[in-house]
Amino acid sequence: MSGDTRRSERFVARESRELRKELLISPWPELGLVAFDGPNDPEPELAVEEGRIVRIDGRGVDEFDVIDHFLARHGIDLDAAAGATGLDDAEIARRLVDVDVPRAELVQLSRGLTPARLARIVALLDPVELMFALKKLRARRRPANQAHVTNLKENPALLAADAAEAAARGFAEVETTVGVARYAPLNALAVLVGSQTGRPGVLTQCAVEERRNLQLAIQGLVTYAETLSVYGTEPVFVDGDDTPWSKALLASAYASRGVKVRFTSGGGSEALMAHAEGKSMLYLEARCLATIRAAGSQGVQNGSISCVALVLSVPGGTREILAENVLAAWLDLEVASGNDAIASHSEIRKTAKLMGQFLPGTDFVTSGYSSIPRLDNTFGGGNYDADDLDEWLTIQRDWQVDAGIEPVAEAELVRVRARAARAVQAVFVAYGFPAVTDAEIEAATYAHDSRDLPDRDRAADVAAGDRVLAERISGLDVARALDDAGFDDVADAVLGMQRQRVAADYLQTSAIIGPDGAVEAAVNDPNEYLGPGTGYRLEGERWTRLRALPHELDPRALAGEVEGGAPFLAEGRSAEPGASPTEVVVAVGPAFGDDLRATINGLRHDDVAAAIVAGIREAGAGVRLVRVRRTSDVAFIGHDGALLAGSGVAIGLQSKGTAVIHRADLQPLDNLELFGMAPLLTLDSYRAIGRNAAGYALGHPVGPVPTELDNFARAKLIVTTTLLHARETAAIVPGAPAVEVALA
Amino acid sequence: MEFDPTRDYPLGAQRPELVTTPSGVRLSDITLDALRAGLLDADDIRATAETIRRQAAVALAAGRRPLAENLERAAELAIVPADTVLEIYTALRPDRATAEELEAWARRLENDFDAPRTAAFVREAKDVYERRGLLVKDERRHASI
Numbered sequence: 001m002s003g004d005t006r007r008s009e010r011f012v013a014r015e016s017r018e019l020r021k022e023l024l025i026s027p028w029p030e031l032g033l034v035a036f037d038g039p040n041d042p043e044p045e046l047a048v049e050e051g052r053i054v055r056i057d058g059r060g061v062d063e064f065d066v067i068d069h070f071l072a073r074h075g076i077d078l079d080a081a082a083g084a085t086g087l088d089d090a091e092i093a094r095r096l097v098d099v100d101v102p103r104a105e106l107v108q109l110s111r112g113l114t115p116a117r118l119a120r121i122v123a124l125l126d127p128v129e130l131m132f133a134l135k136k137l138r139a140r141r142r143p144a145n146q147a148h149v150t151n152l153k154e155n156p157a158l159l160a161a162d163a164a165e166a167a168a169r170g171f172a173e174v175e176t177t178v179g180v181a182r183y184a185p186l187n188a189l190a191v192l193v194g195s196q197t198g199r200p201g202v203l204t205q206c207a208v209e210e211r212r213n214l215q216l217a218i219q220g221l222v223t224y225a226e227t228l229s230v231y232g233t234e235p236v237f238v239d240g241d242d243t244p245w246s247k248a249l250l251a252s253a254y255a256s257r258g259v260k261v262r263f264t265s266g267g268g269s270e271a272l273m274a275h276a277e278g279k280s281m282l283y284l285e286a287r288c289l290a291t292i293r294a295a296g297s298q299g300v301q302n303g304s305i306s307c308v309a310l311v312l313s314v315p316g317g318t319r320e321i322l323a324e325n326v327l328a329a330w331l332d333l334e335v336a337s338g339n340d341a342i343a344s345h346s347e348i349r350k351t352a353k354l355m356g357q358f359l360p361g362t363d364f365v366t367s368g369y370s371s372i373p374r375l376d377n378t379f380g381g382g383n384y385d386a387d388d389l390d391e392w393l394t395i396q397r398d399w400q401v402d403a404g405i406e407p408v409a410e411a412e413l414v415r416v417r418a419r420a421a422r423a424v425q426a427v428f429v430a431y432g433f434p435a436v437t438d439a440e441i442e443a444a445t446y447a448h449d450s451r452d453l454p455d456r457d458r459a460a461d462v463a464a465g466d467r468v469l470a471e472r473i474s475g476l477d478v479a480r481a482l483d484d485a486g487f488d489d490v491a492d493a494v495l496g497m498q499r500q501r502v503a504a505d506y507l508q509t510s511a512i513i514g515p516d517g518a519v520e521a522a523v524n525d526p527n528e529y530l531g532p533g534t535g536y537r538l539e540g541e542r543w544t545r546l547r548a549l550p551h552e553l554d555p556r557a558l559a560g561e562v563e564g565g566a567p568f569l570a571e572g573r574s575a576e577p578g579a580s581p582t583e584v585v586v587a588v589g590p591a592f593g594d595d596l597r598a599t600i601n602g603l604r605h606d607d608v609a610a611a612i613v614a615g616i617r618e619a620g621a622g623v624r625l626v627r628v629r630r631t632s633d634v635a636f637i638g639h640d641g642a643l644l645a646g647s648g649v650a651i652g653l654q655s656k657g658t659a660v661i662h663r664a665d666l667q668p669l670d671n672l673e674l675f676g677m678a679p680l681l682t683l684d685s686y687r688a689i690g691r692n693a694a695g696y697a698l699g700h701p702v703g704p705v706p707t708e709l710d711n712f713a714r715a716k717l718i719v720t721t722t723l724l725h726a727r728e729t730a731a732i733v734p735g736a737p738a739v740e741v742a743l744a
Numbered sequence: 745m746e747f748d749p750t751r752d753y754p755l756g757a758q759r760p761e762l763v764t765t766p767s768g769v770r771l772s773d774i775t776l777d778a779l780r781a782g783l784l785d786a787d788d789i790r791a792t793a794e795t796i797r798r799q800a801a802v803a804l805a806a807g808r809r810p811l812a813e814n815l816e817r818a819a820e821l822a823i824v825p826a827d828t829v830l831e832i833y834t835a836l837r838p839d840r841a842t843a844e845e846l847e848a849w850a851r852r853l854e855n856d857f858d859a860p861r862t863a864a865f866v867r868e869a870k871d872v873y874e875r876r877g878l879l880v881k882d883e884r885r886h887a888s889i
Contacts, residue, residue: 069872074810108807211830218826220789234876238838243878245869246836248814252862253829255818258791296814332808474786480779492776499774503756503763504791507799507815509808519754523806 019346025313032276032284035267035311035320036123040278044117046081053078057116065234067287070244071115075294080112089117093124096133096330099531103137107332115286122323122330123282127356130322135360136529137329139299139522140510141536143361145404146336147171148368149191151376154183154461155453156428157421157436157444160194164420165413166371167198169389170406172512173224175368177207179378184208185468186433186461188221189478190424192494197420200493201513203260203506207379210250217259219468220475220498223506224260226301226336226367230291231265232284235275248295258501260511262299262334263292267324268307281311285324289331298509299334301367303357306380308343312353322356329362334510334522340368340381350383351395358395358403361536363510365403373449390549397547402538407549418445419487426485427478433464475501555723568606569593572740575626578646583622584693585650586612587641587738590629590731592655599657600678600720603686609743611683612651615690621647621697623690625743628652629736632728635669638662640738647697651689656724657681661693672696673704679717680708749801766792793822813861820859832862836869838878846870846879 014020027034042058053072054061064072084092092109095101110118125133147166151158159176166174176191178184188206195202205224206216216222228247231237237244247263254261265288267281276284285302292300303325304311311317321338328335337357344350357365366384369392374382384392393407421444425436434457443453467473475498483491496517500506506513511521529535538546569592578585586609593605609625616623626644628637638652638660648664649672657678660671675681675689688705695702752758756771763771765788769778778784791799800815821829832849835841841849846866853863873879 064875066872066876066878069875073868074813077809104807210833214826214830218790220786238878241837243836243838243869243873245865245872246833246838249817249836249862249865250833252814252817252821253826253833255796255815256821256824256829257826294810296810296812296817298808298811472786474789476779476784476786476789479776483776483780488776491779495774495776495779498789499756499771502765502771502774502789502791502795503754503760504795504799505754505756507796507818508753508802509806509811518757521754523753523802 017346019344019349021345022309023313027314029280030278031274032271032279032281033314034280035314035316036280036282038276038278038280038283041119041280041283042116044114044120046076046114048078048081051078057114066237066243067232067234067291071290071294073294075290076114077111080108080110082112084109084112089121089124092121096121096125096136096326097129099136102530103527106137106330110330110332115290116283118290118327118330119280119283119286122326125323125326127319127322130319130326131356131360133326134322134329134357134362135535136527137326138360138362138527139329139332139334140363140512140520141525141527142520143402143404143536144172144364144512145170145366146173146175146364146368147371148340148377148379148381149174149176149194149372150187150378151372151450151453152179152378153450153453153455154179154187154458155440155444155450155456156186156190156424156461157440158447158450158453159187159190160197160420160424161417161444162372163191163194163204164198164416167195167202168408168413168416169371170199170404171202171369171371172404173203173205173364175205175207175226177379180458180462181208181212182462182465184212185216185221185465185473188216189427189468189473192221192475192497193424193427193478193482193490194420196493196497197423197487197490198416200496200515201517203513214253214257214259215469217254217257219472220501221468221478222259223497223501224262225254226262226264228261228263228297229265230263230288231269231273232279232287233270233275233277236270236273239273239275244291244295251295251297255507258504258507260506261297262301262336263295263297264305265289265292265300265302266304266307266338267320268304268310272307272310281314282320282323286327289324289328289333293331293333297333298507298511299336299363300328301336301338301364302328303335303338305338305367306341308338308341312343312349318353318356321353325357325362332509334363336364336367337362339366339383340370340379342381342383359399359401361402369405376449390551393546393549397549400538400543400547402536402542402546406545409550414445421445423482423485423487423490426487427481428464430481430484431464431467431473433467434460555719558720558723567593568609568743569625569627569741571627572742575644575738575740577644578624580622580646582620582697583624583646584616584690584697585641585645586616586623586625587628587637587644587650587652588625588741589632589634589637589654589728590627590733591728592627592653595727595731596655596724599655599681600717600724601657601681603657603681603683605655606743607683608653608657608686611686612653612690613743615687616694619691619694619698621694625741626738627741628738629733632725632732634658634660635662635671638671639664639666639668642666644738645697649693649697651693654678654725655728656721659686659689661689661696663696675705675707677707677710677713679713680710747798747801749798749805753802755795755798755802762798763795764792765789791822793819796822817859817862817865820853820857820862824853824857824859832866836866839880842880843870843874846873
């Protein structure tokens with residue numbers, strides 16, 4: 001019986017991995033815990049009588065829920081529907097990935113399809129097809145990204161500094177929120193000032209209750225909103241205290257005040273709220289997206305936002321989320337594609353999911369990259385955060401893909417952060433708000449997170465926040481205060497955002513604003529990808545900028561960095577075969593002790609040579625040093641040496657430290673012992689190598705020198721290895737015979 | 745020159761002369777100098793109904809009918825006080841208003857604010873809410889009063 005209960009240590013080890021903190025479940029379709037093909041997903045259907053829609057997806061008018069009614073009135077273009085009737089699902093799916101079918105044609109087709117049909121068609125695409133479709137269907141030509149900026153202490157200097165850094169890093173939008181609702185005006189103000197210090201034109205929002213949000217917009221302190229949530233069943237919609245009509249009216253209300261609006265939806269929310277009606281996540285999301293388009297939203301943040309981990313618990317979850325993004329783009333909506341809430345404990349799994357949006361590029365690759373450390377993220381998000389930035393930038397560089405974040409040098413960011421914190425300090429002074437101290441500015445500039453920020457008088461801060469609303473302190477007032485304090489460029493940028501509100505150009509689909517105030521939207525800068533060489537490609541100046549990471553090194557400089565001792569080998573005449581049967585030859589590479597002076601492990605060549613010689617001698621053999629000049633390959637260096645050795649045994653030694661014990665009767669690529677792990681070899685190792693070589697020469701029994709294994713050595717040192725080997729190879733004298741060398 | 749929604753986007757860059765604030769301040773006059781001279785009023789820094797209508801025309805010309813309709817409603821709401829807009833929003837939430845109240849809002853939108861599209865939208869909601877039981881239940885209303 002013990003065989004039944006004994007655990008495999010490998011299973012036990014895997015259970016302790018981060019991945020296993022989350023649950024995977026088999027589908028339970030009745031609860032909506034199924035990615036595709038729910039038991040109650042209806043057959044696609046659209047019936048029209050006298051120009052009115054009378055049936056949608058299995059329901060007649062009398063059975064319509066509030067969503068069906070809304071779609072029947074606003075969601076389906078009957079001309080487009082007529083155009084789609086002759087096409088089967090597979091044909092439309094093929095067109096989605098047909099490089100010769102333009103986006104505009106596909107978008108027109110989508111306008112005539114019901115939710116069930118939309119879901120069914122995208123479900124026909126495999127992951128790579130979905131990615132390709134997403135690349136084709138993105139509304140704006142160039143992908144961008146959004147940042148989340150918050151902190152646990154709601155410190156205004158830190159908010160401003162972080163918003164400035166996010167802006168300087170190229171985020172097109174910065175979203176903040178509050179821990180305590182009354183902070184909203186101050187947080188909105190700090191993020192406005194900070195973002196415009198970092199880069200003019202960044203859109204900002206403060207996610208709070210709608211009435212407060214609208215008021216902040218009216219005062220010109222925020223410019224966009226994405227708090228308008230939509231759900232795929234009537235009970236959940238109503239539980240969310242809205243209907244499609246109320247949400248659409250709210251969207252119009254925001255637009256009437258010059259606020260860019262995107263809605264929010266995403267798979268799993270209906271199941272979480274216990275009213276999925278036995279329908280699949282993808283079908284319900286199709287209903288959401290059709291509703292959002294019908295409401296006249298320019299865009300959506302979707303791809304399972306806060307419920308991402310629930311969708312990932314069921315089979316096909318990652319594919320379903322990508323299908324959601326594709327549907328949204330197909331419906332001509334700006335897409336901010338999730339990746340903000342934590343998707344998994346596993347870094348591998350999280351990033352595998354990310355690639356679905358990262359590689360094709362979406363209008364906003366994340367609907368909030370936590371540009372702050374995770375512990376300061378009060379959205380409950382932080383899927384990727386400030387500490388992950390180098391990884392994100394490196395992956396952009398690896399794939400040559402623009403995922404919306406730019407590398408910026410430390411000194412520049414320190415400057416920008418300090419300036420933003422001082423700018424917000426000036427505004428606080430102007431309005432008599434609780435002072436932002438110089439100590440706060442310094443901490444906001446340099447600290448890792450809010451734990452290093454001094455505590456503020458929170459009661460006084462929220463009172464100041466109340467004053468912003470009561471006294472209607474506006475974007476204009478902020479600009480005036482900045483101007484009076486000498487921040488005229490920041491004042492001008494804040495004023496620039498007020499000008500944008502007057503022109504309202506950013507109400508169009510996928511609009512973002514460049515540092516010069518130019519609006520880039522799907523109207524004037526559409527994605528017109530039609531195959532290789534078209535559409536947005538990361539190249540030219542932008543590629544140069546994104547690939548030049550601050551910690552990138554110049555390999556020419558790196559190759560010269562290997563330091564060692566003075567030259568110590570005196571070269572003599574050509575080496576001849578030795579006569580002594582106890583003689584071991586130590587054959588060094590062309591650059592050893594000359595152009596190169598130390599091994600990859602930082603050991604000086606003179607010390608290494610001395611250790612080997614000492615090892616050979618203490619084991620009772622004689623030693624002769626030669627330099628092989630015709631090759632830099634360790635096997636041939638060793639074999640050439642063996643052919644010269646009286647004993648037939650030699651040690652071959654490359655300048656980077658790789659060593660081999662060779663014997664004359666072996667094939668050159670064979671050997672007695674090979675020591676490939678040069679980074680791990682110590683002087684004791686080289687001494688032991690010398691002893692072993694002597695043992696082979698003298699015919700003694702020899703146990704191999706113990707070697708260590710470091711599987712990361714290659715990843716860590718392969719560049720250095722390449723550079724060292726290049727220099728050794730450069731020192732080759734073709735066809736030259738080996739020469740005797742002596743320790744100086 | 746006539747406004748051409750297929751060519752004149754972005755308005756701020758292509759047709760700045762068509763863009764003013766409600767009081768008539770031109771886009772190019774919203775400057776730091778004007779701010780310093782006290783010529784700008786925060787309540788006036790907003791899009792006019794006309795500007796939002798032009799944005800609706802741009803959206804329609806780009807084939808985005810629902811977005812255009814949303815912006816047409818927004819243009820109508822631009823002159824409605826924010827508190828009133830939020831009251832209408834609240835009335836449209838589930839179980840908040842009676843059919844008569846929604847009809848009253850629709851009439852007010854038409855009569856007081858010249859907002860026929862938004863009024864029709866509210867009436868449409870009223871019709872659907874009646875079918876779906878999303879109007880306030882009278883008994884509950886009495887109970888809460």
